[in-house]
Amino acid sequence: MDVTADSLVARAARELSADADELVADVERGLRREVPELWADPEIARVTTRNIAEHIAAALDGLEHGVEADRIPPPAADLDRARRLARGGVSVTAVLRAHRLAQAIALDRLLAALPRLTTDPELINAAARRLTEVAAGYVDRSSERGVLAYQEERDRRLRWRLSVVNDAGIRIGTTLDIARTTQELADFATEHFADRACVDLLDALLHGRDPDRQPPVLRRIAQRAKPGAHPDSSYAARGTDGPDHPRGADGGVNGDPPAPAVAPQQLHTYPDGSPPARVLATGQPARLPVDGTPGEGHSTLVVPLRARGVTLGVAQFSRDGGPEPYDGEDLLLAQEIAARAAVAVDNACRYTHARATALGLQRSLLPARTPEQSAVDVAYRYLPAGDRLGVGGDWYDVIPLSGARVALVVGDVVGHGVHAAATMGRLRTAVRTLADIDLPPDELLTHLDDVVLRLAAEAATDPDDDAAEIGATCLYAVYDPVSCGCTLARAGHVLPTVVTPDGVHRALDLPPGPPLGLGGLPFEAVEVQLPEGSLFALYTDGLIEARDHDVEAGLTRLRQVLARPARSLDAACDTVLDTLLPERPADDVALLLARTRALGDDRVAGWDLAADPAEVSRARSRVAAQLRRWGLEDLEFTAELVVSELVTNAIRYGRPPVHLRLVLPDPEPPAGPAAPHGRSLLCEVRDASSTVPHQRRARSYDEGGRGLHLVAQLAERWGTRQTRVGKTVWAELNDTAGTFPHFGDLSAI
Known part of the structure; x- marks a missing residue:
């Protein structure tokens, strides 16, 4: 039977198919060396390995049976894997380079096999042209289909991502309440890209202080889990040791032993070296690999909440194990949403602190309690x-x-x-x-x-x-x-x-x-x-x-x-x-x-006085009698002295008519140990002169100037007020404080 170029190609493909595993390994080694980004993520690496093996098998099978390049069926999962690479953030350049490098390695192996099968140079040359044509056609067709699927997925993901980020800007930060803003972030995340979400903020920043404690103390502000989500130990209810003794928590991710869950509003810390602690220290997000066997573990994103160059806290988003763990695109999406949420949280913190300052100032300027009256x-x-x-x-x-x-x-x-x-x-x-x-x-x-x-x-x-x-x-x-x-x-x-x-x-x-x-x-x-x-x-x-x-x-x-x-x-x-x-x-x-309230006639007494110095004595007598009726005998001497001074000044320096009035504001002394004073007595003397008396220091040989000083020493308070006609000089006495000073103290007068 005559040997043709097609039959020679088929024999070379059949021979190489027996060593397909070795060829796949050669291609994988070449791609690891030339396109390392395909191996940075374990999930992407698994997709790449499967894709290499299936493409080589499909191409060798087509060559062995003489199928034209445009009729060689690609792997069934080829387009899905291209979309998966798009979701994983692999660049389209890396995808095309991988196709060409794999083509070159496989083609070199096939060309190397031709001289072993025949010594006819013309036949080898024809078979080589045939191999190159079919390989190039297959790679062009498969890469074109893959790039189209890749770009469609990228466009779809980009539209979805923009829509989600825009929706986040609308739904997160609707108020200036810190707790509500963080809960909006957790709710939004579980609706769109997470099965569980929790938000921790630095407790010092919540109180307007710079975080000076290591490890930093955080407060769990918000958390949410989807119904039926995989149980997570970090959400189990537990007690607290109080603000001075926060308990540690690491969320039970990345292989670390799970700590007791953090309850809402509880203070806690993350151990040094744990993913959340690293994120807080560096301000860089982290995407944790799948924990456990495929389909059973958790994929977690840990994203810092940073605004205006300050780290406010950390947000964690977890997804139950399955065919779609978090990829690079998900991390970028989480970063964008967390950045918007961080600005809203920072605005809420600033507003809360400013409002608290204004409220504190307002309340300090308002009366804490009303005075006794x-x-x-x-x-x-x-x-x-x-x-x-x-x-x-x-x-x-x-x-x-x-x-x-x-x-x-x-x-x-x-x-x-x-x-x-x-x-x-x-x-x-x-x-x-x-x-x-x-x-x-x-x-x-x-x-x-x-x-x-x-x-x-x-x-x-x-x-x-x-x-x-x-x-x-x-x-x-x-x-x-x-x-x-x-x-x-x-x-x-x-x-x-x-x-x-x-x-x-x-x-x-x-x-x-x-x-x-x-x-x-x-x-x-x-x-x-x-x-x-x-x-x-x-x-x-x-x-x-x-x-x-x-x-x-x-x-x-x-x-x-x-x-x-x-x-x-x-x-x-x-x-x-x-x-x-x-x-x-x-x-x-x-x-x-x-x-x-009203003060009846039984608590008010008044007398009109003639402009006669003899009225001073009669005024003292009337005051003494009235105080005995009110049961204020302890104030009798002090009140007589004060009334004597006030009436004397009104008669001597004022103008008639002169009126004396006594007012008993409280018929009974205030009850309870909190009452610092007993019953008070108001003494008022009114005359028609508008001249206001002033207290002055009397010199040794002055005949006057000591009366008002004596009144000031004996009274709780004293003063004057203008009336429509004239003035009123008043003094307030107290039955516990208004006692006459000892004679040893009279030098002060």
Whole structure:
């Protein structure tokens, strides 16, 4: 039989097929040397090895049976393996080089076999041309099909990856809450590319500190597992040793012995050398190989959460064993999603710390507790805004005044943030200072308006102050329990509400007055009568204003709520806030509720005095008799001395008429060990002169100047206040502190 080129090729292919394993090994060695990226990942290496063996077998079989290159059937899994290489991140250049290198090695072996089969040079030359033609055709066809499948998979993966990353940007970081943001990351991961996910953040960063502890202490913020996911020891419930003794955890990955699981919000550390510890130290992600036999182990991605050059924590994504463990593309996807989530977490941390700072400043500037006074019972609440505006400049205050009166204040500074809180603190201090000199409400607001104008002028000239213009509203009310009269003035503030004991509720009609900071416009005060037991509500506009209703509707709802009976004022405050406000109010709210008291005739005594020095003795006698009726014999000598000095000054330096008044704010001493004082007594002397007495140091030979010094030594407090006609000099005595000094101490007087 004549030997042809085709038959010679078939004999060479048949001979080489017997040593196919050796040929596969030669090709694999060549590819390992020339295309090492195909062997970096164990899973990709297994795919490559199978692909080499099946392509060589298909090509040799086609050559042995004389099949044309375009008719040699490729391996059944060829296209799937090309897609797998695309998902594994292998470059298309590496795929093409692998085809050509494998072709060259196999072709060299076939050409080397031809001279052993025949000595005819023309036949060897024809067979060599035939081998080269078929090999090149087969490789061209198979590589073209593989590259098309590879590119389709790459395009599909790229579109899917862009879609997932875009979806992550929408769904992760919807709020400025740290826990919710991290949980959104865990939920998103388990929906798209993970069976389990957990997020750990550095505990020091959560509290605004730099992490200075090694190994770093983390807090498990979020975690989630799909229903029916492979059990993972890191999710088993366990206790905690407390923040000072965090337990170790390594997640039971990469062959390490599994540690007890980490519970949500639990502090823990990762052992040195563990994948999460390495990721935290280097800031580089890690893709852990499949743990266990194929189809039974876990594939894990450990990705740092980094934002603005700072590592915030670490996220771990695990996939149950199966045909699709994590590959390089999955790692890139996890990095992109984690990077977006890290920025959202960092923003949430910064917002949380700034909000905590502003809230701390706000609460430190608000009264921690109301001072003791006998004019009203009070309850109060401050609720910061629930949205991104943060803390505002709302405030309230209760200021005891002379004559058993009390000042009730509510104000609202324009704007939000630390600047508004700081401005609120300055205005509250100014109000207390102005209240201490007993200014009427309208005059006090006039002076407060000047303060706001000065603050605005300072801010306008400060190049480092980027705050908006300064402005505020304020309502200032003074209640007198003796007359049951309340004098009010407001500067652009919302109207207060009153509920009388008979259940009638109404908003007090007050002149509006301009907001503070406009300047040049007057404020007007109004006096109203509040029967004993009236409920007086002062608040800021955040309580009654909302997007879904106007101010009038809010006022109506407020009056209806206040008209309902409540166990206490504190309970009434809670009911008002629960009824009128949503879960996250759009503006901060200050609420001050006061229930009025009254001091009856049995606790007030007064006498008109003639402008005669002899009246001083009669005044002392009347005071002594009244104190005995009140059971204040211990204060008798001190009160006589103080009244004697005050009446003498009024008669000598003032103008008639002169009036003496005693007020007993508390008929019984406060109960309980927390009460530092006994019963107090107010002594007031009023005359028609507007000249205010001043305490001065008397020299050795001065005849006067010692009376007010003596009053200051004996009284808890003393002072003066202007009235419509004249002035009132007052002194507050206490039956536990108001004792006459020993004669050895008189040198100080």
